[in-house]
Amino acid sequence: xxxxxxxxxxxxxxxxxxxxxxxxxxxxxxxxxxxxxxxxxxxxxxxxxxxxxxxxxxxxxxxxxxxxxxxxxxxxxxxxxxxxxxxxxxxxxxxxxxxxxxxxxxxxxxxxxxxxxxxxxxxxxxxxxxxxxxxxxxxxxxxxxxxxxxxxxxxxxxxxxxxxxxxxxxxxxxxxxxxxxxxxxxxxxxxxxxxxxxxxxxxxxxxxxxxxxxxxxxxxxxxxxxxxxxxxxxxxxxxxxxxxxxxxxxxxxxxxxxxxxxxxxxxxxxxxxxxxxxxxxxxxxxxxxxxxxxxxxxxxxxxxxxxxxxxxxxxxxxxxx
Numbered sequence: 001x002x003x004x005x006x007x008x009x010x011x012x013x014x015x016x017x018x019x020x021x022x023x024x025x026x027x028x029x030x031x032x033x034x035x036x037x038x039x040x041x042x043x044x045x046x047x048x049x050x051x052x053x054x055x056x057x058x059x060x061x062x063x064x065x066x067x068x069x070x071x072x073x074x075x076x077x078x079x080x081x082x083x084x085x086x087x088x089x090x091x092x093x094x095x096x097x098x099x100x101x102x103x104x105x106x107x108x109x110x111x112x113x114x115x116x117x118x119x120x121x122x123x124x125x126x127x128x129x130x131x132x133x134x135x136x137x138x139x140x141x142x143x144x145x146x147x148x149x150x151x152x153x154x155x156x157x158x159x160x161x162x163x164x165x166x167x168x169x170x171x172x173x174x175x176x177x178x179x180x181x182x183x184x185x186x187x188x189x190x191x192x193x194x195x196x197x198x199x200x201x202x203x204x205x206x207x208x209x210x211x212x213x214x215x216x217x218x219x220x221x222x223x224x225x226x227x228x229x230x231x232x233x234x235x236x237x238x239x240x241x242x243x244x245x246x247x248x249x250x251x252x253x254x255x256x257x258x259x260x261x262x263x264x265x266x267x268x269x270x271x272x273x274x275x276x277x278x279x280x281x282x283x284x285x286x287x288x289x290x291x292x293x294x295x296x297x298x299x300x301x302x303x304x305x306x307x308x309x310x311x312x313x314x315x316x317x318x319x320x321x
Contacts, residue, residue, distance in 0.1 A: 006086030074182035099147035118205035130255025147214030166193035
């Protein structure tokens with residue numbers, strides 16, 4: 001039987017802090033015949049490769065791959081995807097946790113996906129685009145409860161996005177193969193997901209956000225804040241622009257606004273319910289609180305938002321008192 005979904009979990013270092021928690025959260029689906037799980041240690045320089053191997057040996061259904069060197073995010077994911085059998089790939093960063101019903105909800109979304117939809121991004125607590133929900137005071141435990149509720153109470157709706165964030169991403173394997181996976185020229189990481197999103201769009205395929213699947217994103221500390229990371233980001237951004245001269249670098253607030261405007265369309269068409277409204281409550285506050293820092297840009301943004309509120313019905317989904 002060909003699996004519906006092949007998970008490719010990529011880990012590098014800090015097993016106890018990241019990969020261990022991610023893998024433990026996947027245990028409810030290890031015996032699911034529609035799901036294949038592939039775990040990769042991407043050339044860790046600590047004891048993570050041994051610990052990952054031990055965890056996988058206790059779960060023989062899981063395939064373990066160990067790289068002798070750090071292939072980077074693109075190279076590591078390409079390596080895992082080359083061993084996958086599923087109709088869809090689910091690329092998973094190890095700094096994620098899957099709340100109850102996550103993969104069951106994802107299977108439902110994939111099975112109902114239109115034929116031209118080739119990439120689906122779940123929602124989360126931390127992302128650089130419209131996949132991010134907004135509840136800045138929520139704890140990890142609260143987010144897991146929110147995620148469990150979202151996974152169990154679907155809307156059946158797909159939301160627009162300019163690009164997808166690859167903390168966790170579902171991609172049709174035939175389209176992945178056609179596009180030759182991720183571009184390894186981006187090295188250790190940053191912007192390879194943006195590049196793939198643009199290449200997929202240019203090839204004529206759709207990418208959307210599903211708010212029926214929530215994955216907790218803790219945020220990796222592999223390079224975060226280092227001088228090396230800043231240099232890598234700078235160089236890879238230049239590489240992205242050289243490949244896609246018309247690329248748009250949209251702030252997260254614009255992705256959030258695009259989803260809220262889609263809510264307005266659903267409201268006007270009568271396609272509404274408590275499931276959509278609950279998701280609106282996890283977005284509406286960001287319209288104001290996620291404004292630019294510059295006083296002038298902040299004022300311009302607030303003016304734009306107020307005009308949109310007057311024109312549309314977004315006020316109906318504001319966070320309740």
